[in-house]
Amino acid sequence: MEIKITRTTSPKQKPDQKALGFGKYYTDHMFIMNYDEGEGWHDARIVPYGPFQLDPAAMVLHYAQEVFEGLKAYRRADGEIQLFRPEKNMARLNVSCDRLCIPKIDEEFAIKAIKALVDVDSDWVPTEEGTSLYIRPYIFAVDPQVGVHPAKHLIFAIILSPVGAYYPQGLAPVKIYVEQKYVRAVVGGTGYTKAGANYAISLKGQEEAAKEGYVQTLWLDGVERKYIEEVGAMNVFFKIDGEIVTPSLVGSILGGITRMSIVELLQSKGYKVSERRLSIDELCEAFKAGKLEEAWGTGTAAVISPIGELKYGDLVMPVNNGEIGEVSQMLYDTLTGIQWGKIEDTFGWTTKIK
Numbered sequence: 001m002e003i004k005i006t007r008t009t010s011p012k013q014k015p016d017q018k019a020l021g022f023g024k025y026y027t028d029h030m031f032i033m034n035y036d037e038g039e040g041w042h043d044a045r046i047v048p049y050g051p052f053q054l055d056p057a058a059m060v061l062h063y064a065q066e067v068f069e070g071l072k073a074y075r076r077a078d079g080e081i082q083l084f085r086p087e088k089n090m091a092r093l094n095v096s097c098d099r100l101c102i103p104k105i106d107e108e109f110a111i112k113a114i115k116a117l118v119d120v121d122s123d124w125v126p127t128e129e130g131t132s133l134y135i136r137p138y139i140f141a142v143d144p145q146v147g148v149h150p151a152k153h154l155i156f157a158i159i160l161s162p163v164g165a166y167y168p169q170g171l172a173p174v175k176i177y178v179e180q181k182y183v184r185a186v187v188g189g190t191g192y193t194k195a196g197a198n199y200a201i202s203l204k205g206q207e208e209a210a211k212e213g214y215v216q217t218l219w220l221d222g223v224e225r226k227y228i229e230e231v232g233a234m235n236v237f238f239k240i241d242g243e244i245v246t247p248s249l250v251g252s253i254l255g256g257i258t259r260m261s262i263v264e265l266l267q268s269k270g271y272k273v274s275e276r277r278l279s280i281d282e283l284c285e286a287f288k289a290g291k292l293e294e295a296w297g298t299g300t301a302a303v304i305s306p307i308g309e310l311k312y313g314d315l316v317m318p319v320n321n322g323e324i325g326e327v328s329q330m331l332y333d334t335l336t337g338i339q340w341g342k343i344e345d346t347f348g349w350t351t352k353i354k
């Protein structure tokens with residue numbers, strides 16, 4: 001399928017690269033293609049960034065039949081632009097599609113579309129230290145139907161946003177609230193997918209945690225409320241008495257591409273990583289015994305975010321004196337070094353856009 005390109009005649013003014021924040025600015029163009037039953041995916045095009053026209057009955061507005069992905073384009077020191085493991089994101093997008101009864105996309109074609117769009121908006125890929133171009137592919141149902149059934153008409157779109165750090169405090173450790181009242185996912189549900197609805201249901205806990213000064217919530221399993229799952233926008237790792245532990249992907253947790261990469265990176269450096277169930281009680285006991293050495297989150301947006309404090313009920317657990325730990329710092333430096341092309345990519349994780 002060809003991608004038809006229509007360039008904007010009124011490019012926007014670019015934001016100050018030192019004050020990008022996360023998801024505040026969008027580039028000049030977007031990618032769109034349509035799905036219609038009988039025809040499949042068609043009409044791939046890059047057009048000036050602008051609103052969609054949707055029927056008020058469009059199914060996504062009523063039943064949230066929507067999935068998305070998140071990846072980034074990075075500006076290398078030599079000026080070239082590269083993506084980080086885009087094939088993993090597109091494979092995961094199809095996993096999400098399957099769960100939400102959304103027709104699958106051609107993964108290779110979707111990567112071609114991402115590359116073409118980033119190329120058209122290449123002057124939006126920021127150069128400032130710590131910045132990148134966030135890529136948001138998403139698919140949503142547009143049939144004007146208030147009956148509940150899988151859509152026959154959908155839109156696949158990609159938008160781009162130049163970003164800095166996800167958390168306003170940058171690499172400074174974040175404070176995380178262990179959620180006891182609400183749950184995010186159960187096995188058999190959609191926790192392992194990037195369905196927009198997963199995020200809608202997480203807002204309430206996040207809002208309540210924010211009132212207490214915590215930036216995000218750590219979710220426990222939805223059945224026993226005992227086992228640690230993940231944080232709102234990142235997977236979690238703990239270093240307990242020398243062992244690096246991350247919750248195993250039991251079906252209710254998103255299989256992060258950063259998580260996968262960090263496991264591979266740690267193993268390549270000789271660390272032992274345990275992917276296993278970790279209960280909140282075990283974590284609290286480790287803290288009380290002085291054995292909780294480090295904690296950090298991993299995600300495309302969050303990169304490596306050290307966790308400086310956890311709160312579970314009345315127990316406040318400062319981690320590593322609220323400072324970034326040795327392993328977290330090494331992981332941040334190595335991962336971002338590969339992403340920004342400062343360190344040789346011996347894993348073959350990066351792909352230039354052309």
Ligand code: PLP
Pocket residue numbers: 070230231232233234235254255256257258259298299300301
């Ligand atoms: N968990 C959730 C709920 C997320 O939204 C994200 C972000 O995509 C992650 C984990 C980390 O996934 P990834 O490393 O693929 O960005």
Ligand code: COI
Pocket residue numbers: 069070071199233299300301302
């Ligand atoms: C990402 O890291 O790509 C995410 O999707 C996290 C968040 C912005 C939802």
